[in-house]
Amino acid sequence: MTRYSAWGRYLHADSEQVALAWQSDISFEEKLYLARGLGRSYGDSCLINQGAMIEMAALNRFIAFDRKTGVLRAEAGVSLADILTISVPAGWFLPVTPGTKFVTLGGACANDVHGKNHLQDGSFGCHVKSLGLARSTGEVLELSREQQPDLFAATIGGLGLTGVILWVEIQLTPIESAYVDDASKQCHNLAELLASFDEARATHQHRVAWLDCNAKDAAIGRSIFSAANYASLGSLANLQTAPLSVPFSPPISPLNKITVTAFNWLYFRKLRAAEKQSLQHYNQFFYPLDNIFHWNKIYGRRGFLQYQCVISDDVPQGLFKLLKRISDSGQASFLSVLKELGDSNSPGLLSFPKAGYTLALDFPNKGRDTLNLLNDLDAITREHAGRVYPAKDARMSKEMFYAGYGDKLEQFNQYRDPAFSSDFWRRVTT
Amino acid sequence: MNIVIFGATSAIAQAWAQNNAHGNSVYLIARSENKLSQVAADLQVRGATVYSQTLDMAQAQDYRAVVDAVYQALGQVDIALFAQGSLPDQRELEKNQELVPEMMQLNTMSYLLPASLIGERMAVNGAGTLVLISSVAGDIGRQSNYFYGASKACVSTFAHGLRNHLFKFGVHVLTVKPGFVDSPMTAHLPNRTGPLWAKPEKIAADIDRAISKKKNQLYTPWFWQIILGVIRCVPEAIFKRLSL
Numbered sequence: 001m002t003r004y005s006a007w008g009r010y011l012h013a014d015s016e017q018v019a020l021a022w023q024s025d026i027s028f029e030e031k032l033y034l035a036r037g038l039g040r041s042y043g044d045s046c047l048i049n050q051g052a053m054i055e056m057a058a059l060n061r062f063i064a065f066d067r068k069t070g071v072l073r074a075e076a077g078v079s080l081a082d083i084l085t086i087s088v089p090a091g092w093f094l095p096v097t098p099g100t101k102f103v104t105l106g107g108a109c110a111n112d113v114h115g116k117n118h119l120q121d122g123s124f125g126c127h128v129k130s131l132g133l134a135r136s137t138g139e140v141l142e143l144s145r146e147q148q149p150d151l152f153a154a155t156i157g158g159l160g161l162t163g164v165i166l167w168v169e170i171q172l173t174p175i176e177s178a179y180v181d182d183a184s185k186q187c188h189n190l191a192e193l194l195a196s197f198d199e200a201r202a203t204h205q206h207r208v209a210w211l212d213c214n215a216k217d218a219a220i221g222r223s224i225f226s227a228a229n230y231a232s233l234g235s236l237a238n239l240q241t242a243p244l245s246v247p248f249s250p251p252i253s254p255l256n257k258i259t260v261t262a263f264n265w266l267y268f269r270k271l272r273a274a275e276k277q278s279l280q281h282y283n284q285f286f287y288p289l290d291n292i293f294h295w296n297k298i299y300g301r302r303g304f305l306q307y308q309c310v311i312s313d314d315v316p317q318g319l320f321k322l323l324k325r326i327s328d329s330g331q332a333s334f335l336s337v338l339k340e341l342g343d344s345n346s347p348g349l350l351s352f353p354k355a356g357y358t359l360a361l362d363f364p365n366k367g368r369d370t371l372n373l374l375n376d377l378d379a380i381t382r383e384h385a386g387r388v389y390p391a392k393d394a395r396m397s398k399e400m401f402y403a404g405y406g407d408k409l410e411q412f413n414q415y416r417d418p419a420f421s422s423d424f425w426r427r428v429t430t
Numbered sequence: 431m432n433i434v435i436f437g438a439t440s441a442i443a444q445a446w447a448q449n450n451a452h453g454n455s456v457y458l459i460a461r462s463e464n465k466l467s468q469v470a471a472d473l474q475v476r477g478a479t480v481y482s483q484t485l486d487m488a489q490a491q492d493y494r495a496v497v498d499a500v501y502q503a504l505g506q507v508d509i510a511l512f513a514q515g516s517l518p519d520q521r522e523l524e525k526n527q528e529l530v531p532e533m534m535q536l537n538t539m540s541y542l543l544p545a546s547l548i549g550e551r552m553a554v555n556g557a558g559t560l561v562l563i564s565s566v567a568g569d570i571g572r573q574s575n576y577f578y579g580a581s582k583a584c585v586s587t588f589a590h591g592l593r594n595h596l597f598k599f600g601v602h603v604l605t606v607k608p609g610f611v612d613s614p615m616t617a618h619l620p621n622r623t624g625p626l627w628a629k630p631e632k633i634a635a636d637i638d639r640a641i642s643k644k645k646n647q648l649y650t651p652w653f654w655q656i657i658l659g660v661i662r663c664v665p666e667a668i669f670k671r672l673s674l
Contacts, residue, residue, distance in 0.1 A: 062472045065475045086477065
């Protein structure tokens with residue numbers, strides 16, 4: 001048995017290690033399976049205690065790349081970072097990217113990841129043309145919107161529960177340079193922030209805000225708002241900056257209310273002027289944390305919990321209540337990100353994005369206090385027709401899951417492969 | 431750069447080739463046509479010009495013809511990597527001796543013969559690097575894998591002599607000695623995790639560094655040099671009683 005952890009280092013599982021070196025090697029016995037990519041899910045959607053973990057790392061071959069049309073086909077273990085290494089110099093970027101490029105193609109599909117451009121461009125699944133799926137029956141199927149569309153819909157955002165995704169074909173986005181034009185500004189409160197999102201909607205493809213979750217009262221929503229478009233100026237080179245690496249997890253986390261407040265204060269004032277325009281390399285704008293390998297270790301041995309929800313109804317009220325509850329709790333949240341989501345035209349049945357605003361936050365694991373706080377956040381989310389993102393979740397209740405995804409669950413269950421499960425699935429459905 | 435890889439479908443060879451694809455010409459040699467075409471497609475997308483040839487190196491081959499074909503396609507060879515091999519079960523080999531010659535063909539003969547030929551041609555050019563993947567198992571004979579260890583000891587000693595011979599011609603020979611590598615070769619062994627187990631990507635990165643630094647012998651990861659150093663100091667009177 002091998003010990004597996006999730007990115008939050010809060011939940012762990014012991015599973016049998018099943019390595020997959022070639023697509024044709026796949027075979028199934030009487031076990032419960034789950035495929036694993038780079039393990040960037042925060043909670044237990046990438047864990048299966050006492051089951052068999054199929055490690056996809058060796059299935060990392062490109063299959064075909066048409067440099068003229070931007071259509072790329074690769075094995076599911078290929079990472080988004082690998083794709084960018086060969087696509088950017090050829091003038092192509094990922095149509096949708098999450099906050100890290102260290103996720104696999106399979107993982108990006110299984111979680112139907114989204115980025116800072118969801119309103120305009122949808123989620124990852126919107127750009128998947130087809131994929132290959134291995135089922136425990138021994139079938140290896142090619143799925144798309146035309147071929148077995150229902151199973152395709154269950155697999156996109158399906159958390160790996162329909163089988164093993166073997167390969168994926170996606171349509172990349174054309175770019176003229178590896179840089180983005182970024183316009184950043186300070187926002188002093190929530191109203192100003194939401195107005196900034198509104199104003200930039202028509203002119204900027206990527207919009208995101210970093211929030212200071214310790215702000216109180218009238219300053220709730222204090223943030224730095226960034227809006228960006230792909231730039232025309234700049235080369236198509238991949239810039240390698242020297243990465244830092246957190247070598248071990250400290251016995252006591254250096255993150256506490258004091259250090260985080262200080263960091264937030266400094267970060268907010270980093271923008272010396274109220275507004276700033278800059279040309280940023282894509283690594284800087286899309287993947288700032290990727291330069292610190294193993295940044296998750298900085299939370300210490302107890303790990304951390306990430307909470308990401310979407311607020312759909314009465315967004316200003318809902319966001320205000322969330323931020324106030326967090327600020328009142330005094331539980332330092334280091335990285336808090338806000339993005340706007342649109343109506344999803346993704347095929348995914350269990351896809352997280354829906355029209356509204358999504359807030360993502362980290363909390364150091366303080367045991368009961370943290371869990372109680374997150375339950376309160378769940379309640380607020382529910383009041384505002386929202387839901388919680390499975391890829392980040394380590395503790396939502398069965399009721400909360402059903403409230404968010406219940407309408408599609410019956411349909412999803414028809415396509416779930418009974419030989420596949422995860423600790424997340426067992427937690428929210430039994 | 432012009433590169434030839436023997437055993438191109440092995441885990442270490444694939445990882446190394448992925449790092450060394452862009453802008454290079456690569457000649458791939460392996461047994462399975464299906465697997466070879468997958469590796470070729472991957473390297474092509476990564477920017478390599480790819481040639482490939484299926485060859486069952488577990489059977490005796492005329493490597494003169496093979497090396498001729500490589501030079502015909504590439505013109506010259508800058509790096510030759512030898513990564514083919516198998517790790518049969520020791521007890522199996524003791525019971526069924528017929529399996530031993532096949533293992534020796536694959537692990538040893540298919541290294542010595544083409545490496546010698548390519549070495550000579552590199553010498554004519556006055557440049558080139560030969561990389562032979564041996565193993566820490568070749569350093570000492572252990573009761574748990576001495577047939578395999580012997581096949582690798584042969585490769586190590588051969589590479590040692592070839593390095594000596596080719597040095598005066600400006601050709602470099604690197605002997606790579608990995609420890610435990612998590613790959614299909616070791617997939618039948620239990621629990622391939624823990625600090626002693628390395629990923630093929632790690633071995634490949636170490637090989638890259640060793641080539642550029644013109645190292646003679648590479649233990650990868652580095653701590654195997656210490657482990658083997660200690661084991662070699664154990665007096666035989668004691669070692670023969672151990673169950674390593």
